[in-house]
Amino acid sequence: MVSQFISSHEVRLLGELDFDFPEGIHAIGRLDSDSEGLLILTTNKKVTRLLFQDKPHERTYLVKVKGVMTEATLQRLKTGVAIPIGRDAVHVSTPCRIDIVNRPDGLFDHPGELPHTVPHTWLLITLTEGKFHQVRKMVLAVKHRCQRLIRVSIEDLELGNLQPGEVKELPEEEFFRLLKIDNYRD
Numbered sequence: 001m002v003s004q005f006i007s008s009h010e011v012r013l014l015g016e017l018d019f020d021f022p023e024g025i026h027a028i029g030r031l032d033s034d035s036e037g038l039l040i041l042t043t044n045k046k047v048t049r050l051l052f053q054d055k056p057h058e059r060t061y062l063v064k065v066k067g068v069m070t071e072a073t074l075q076r077l078k079t080g081v082a083i084p085i086g087r088d089a090v091h092v093s094t095p096c097r098i099d100i101v102n103r104p105d106g107l108f109d110h111p112g113e114l115p116h117t118v119p120h121t122w123l124l125i126t127l128t129e130g131k132f133h134q135v136r137k138m139v140l141a142v143k144h145r146c147q148r149l150i151r152v153s154i155e156d157l158e159l160g161n162l163q164p165g166e167v168k169e170l171p172e173e174e175f176f177r178l179l180k181i182d183n184y185r186d
Contacts, residue, residue, distance in 0.1 A: 037151035
């Protein structure tokens with residue numbers, strides 16, 4: 001599924017979910033069609049500016065990479081790696097938090113996922129910047145291919161136990177508190 005309501009391509013869209021979305025709703029911080037996890041939908045047009053332009057915010061991803069990652073490679077990722085951001089442009093990622101973790105209990109199997117017997121590493125990566133396909137490019141820069149990418153939180157707003165296709169509505173005050181945005185009424 002792509003994180004939009006209309007498309008000129010034949011893809012699954014958010015409007016196909018079993019939920020009555022209000023007029024004017026849109027996605028914030030989109031996920032590509034190969035990614036999973038937390039997606040913010042809102043009718044508040046100020047959220048994009050407040051979340052992306054006013055101050056950096058943390059996004060945390062659960063990432064499965066092919067191969068066993070070493071501590072030295074993990075340290076390279078933590079301090080920043082060069083990633084392509086355009087035809088001829090390169091960006092060094094800002095320092096981030098990253099840990100090797102176990103596969104979470106109860107995580108559903110993904111149809112395109114390699115078997116668990118293929119050597120792999122699960123990572124928990126927290127970034128404060130969001131370049132195009134940044135996590136995928138970061139792990140590829142250290143010779144690991146991203147097998148699965150799940151956004152588990154944006155600031156204190158967490159995916160929790162929501163399953164694919166589920167929608168959870170939040171009261172406005174709780175929504176902004178979890179995103180650590182104080183000036184949403186200005």
